[in-house]
Amino acid sequence: MSYHNMVLTRFLEKQAYRLPWQFVALTLLACLLPLLLNLLGVDFGIVNLYPVFEQVGELVYESQQAIVHRFLRGNFIHVILELISIITALLTAILCFVEYGMKKDISTPIIGVALFCAGMLDVFHVLVSARLVSVGPDWSGNIDNFSWLISRCYHALILMMGTGIFLVSSQLRTRQETERKANTYILYISLIFVLLSALTINIIFRIDGVSELYNQNPRITQLLNNIPLVLYLVSAAFILPRFIRKYPSIFSQMLLLSLVPAIFAQLCMVYGSAANFDNYFNIAHYEKFVTYLIPFLGISLNYQQMHRTERLVIRNLNEEAAERKKAEDLVNGVLNSSISGIIAFRSIRNEEGKIIDFAIILANPSASRYVIGHYDMAPNRTVEGSRMSEIFSHNFKDGLFDKYVDVVENNSSFRLQHNSSAIAKWLYITGVRFQDGLVITFDDITERKLAEERIQHSESLYRSFAKNMPSSLIFLFDKELNCTLADGSAFDMLKLKREDFVGRKFADTFDKYYMKLLLPLFERTLEGEESSLEVKMRGMLFKVHNVPIRNTDGEIFAGMCVAQDITDVKNYEKELKQHIEELNNSNRELEQFAYVASHDLQEPLRKIRAFGDRLISKYMEAIGEDGRNYIERMQNASARMQKLIDDLLTFSRISRTQEPFEPVDLNKVVLEVLNDLEIAIESKGVQVHVDPLPVINARTGQIRQLFQNLISNAIKFSRDDLPRRST
Secondary structure: OOHHHHHHHHHHHHHHOOOOHHHHHHHHHHHHHHHHHHHOOOOOOOOOOOOOHHHHHOOOHHHHHHHHHHHHHHHHHHHHHHHHHHHHHHHHHHHHHHHHHHHOOOHHHHHHHHHHHHHHHHHHHHHHHOOOOOOOOOOOOOHHHHHHHHHHHHHHHHHHHHHHHHHHOOOOOOOOOOHHHHHHHHHHHHHHHHHHHHHHHHHHHHOOOHHHHHHOOHHHHHHHHOHHHHHHHHHHHHHHHHHHHHOOOHHHHHHHHHHHHHHHHHHHHHHOOOOOOOHHHHHHHHHHHHHHHHHHHHHHHHHHHHHHHHHHHHHHHHHHHHHHHHHHHHHHHHHHHOOOEEEEEEEEEOOOOOEEEEEEEEEOHHHHHHHHHHOOOOOOOOOOOOEHHHHOHHHHOOOHHHHHHHHHHHOOEEEEEEEEOOOOEEEEEEEEEOOOEEEEEEEEOHHHHHHHHHHHHHHHHHHHHHHHOOOEEEEEEOOOOEEEEEEOOHHHHHOOOHHHOOOOEHHHOOOHHHHHHHHHHHHHHHOOOOEEEEEEEOOEEEEEEEEEEEOOOOOEEEEEEEEEEOHHHHHHHHHHHHHHHHHHHHHHHHHHHHHHHHHHHHHHHHHHHHHHHHHHHHOHHHHHHHHHHHHHHHHHHHHHHHHHHHHHHHHHOOOOOOOOOEEEEHHHHHHHHHHHOHHHHHHHOOEEOOOOOOEEEEOHHHHHHHHHHHHHHHHHOOOOOOOOEEO
């Protein structure tokens, strides 16, 4: 029986142990009803008028029969009440044995036998009252009252014995005894009760002087008649309550309730009845019938309650069977759809009880396909029904068999990664005990192990990279954003511990501020996107780069975060910007100065050229040919000087407006530069050789300045001990 049905049965039995208050009320009403009817004027007494036999003899046969029937009417009613009580006791005993056959509670049939034996003494009472048997030749007095006393005393005593034996014996356990022992015990107790009843009746028939003892002294008679009352009260106060606590049931409670009409019957018989068949005599026998009827109703209610409980249990068993069928279908569905291999083993033991092998009693489809596809199996052999030694013989050498034995013998479990040498595969195996065996689940993790090895190799490379990369932090993280590597010299600079990161989720390590910045980038990194940003941490500025890490198939299996300290670089950039700004300011000032200076030099040059023109026009004849040559050369120099000033003005405007490129004849530009440097060339004795030059797109002023600087520097820095030739 399942736990659910056990709980249900106990609950129903507990409910069944509660005696309905209606039965208590009806019992009291049944006991008081005759007395209440007496108050209303109903008399249950029957007066037997002794006929005059001389007159009876003169009557016809029918009249004689009528007179005899009226005379024996009280006896008839008395016998009928007694027979009903005896039959009720017999039926109660039969139902007690029927209930024992279903519940195996030995207290019930023993009490039923006790009630039946009490009924045997009531048979004795009927026989004596009907004068069918004689107690003894010396008997005188009221034999009906004496037989009543004997039957009531025996009823009380045997009821006390039937319940008391279960209170004094500590070895009896009604539901723990085996059926054979219980049957033997019931048989012995029943024989003892029957023999005791027969012995009691035999003793009463054989004792001499009983009439003198019972009828000689009214006080003794009154004392003897009170014995059943005392016995009933002792049972009601001490014995039956303890019996009910030990063996609770409606039947045991109804036994206690049956003492109420028994006490009423004895009171009516002892203190109310004055003659046979009077009102209280008949009420006493009615109460005795109620005394037997109540246990009969109790055992009937027990049977009814047990039958109802069985129906409920059967219904629940059917429901449980349906649920179990659904559960089995669900389990089979799970087994059949599981991608993990599942195998159930049963232990095979030798004569000493030592496990020597395992038999495979179940293998789901995934396990069967994997075993058949990777292990050498004999043709037409199935996984289920095979032994471990027939398929997994290598497990006896690699220690896995010992691990299985430990699970079965010590009720333990395990989880491990196993490198199977037989198939060159990595398996993740879990095992738990199941009955006298175990159930294992396994998954092929070869690819994962190879990936882990690649990751470990990558981690070693990244760790070496991190150690050799100055002022940096390097993190590796998997697809669940768990940190798998944390290294770099910046950990010490930031006073961070590497072990606080490895093996933990980033959300549990960094502050919320940094996680708000970095976690979205990490997630996009695992999707294949590279990203970078600048983050300030503890007074240091880091350039953070996030890149995905791919395996040989191009699949992303991890991400890497590299944080480089750029605090000094940023400081250098700031200083450089400051210097550039200062240089720009200086250049602007120089440009302004050049513009102003070149603008101011134009006026003196115009005057030199003007006076030169006047000298040529007015004093040409006076100065001669040489003077004119000098003046022309002075004028040319002034023109070139004017050109230089114009170029200087143009250069000063470059920062404001860029001069466009134009075709420039380099031969002409070089010739003009040589004319400007004529005096320096002659004074140094330099020979200048110019090859043909092309026409290019450039700014004329800048090109002219370039050649002037080149040629003048060549003349200026020429050595005196070497031929002075510039090409």
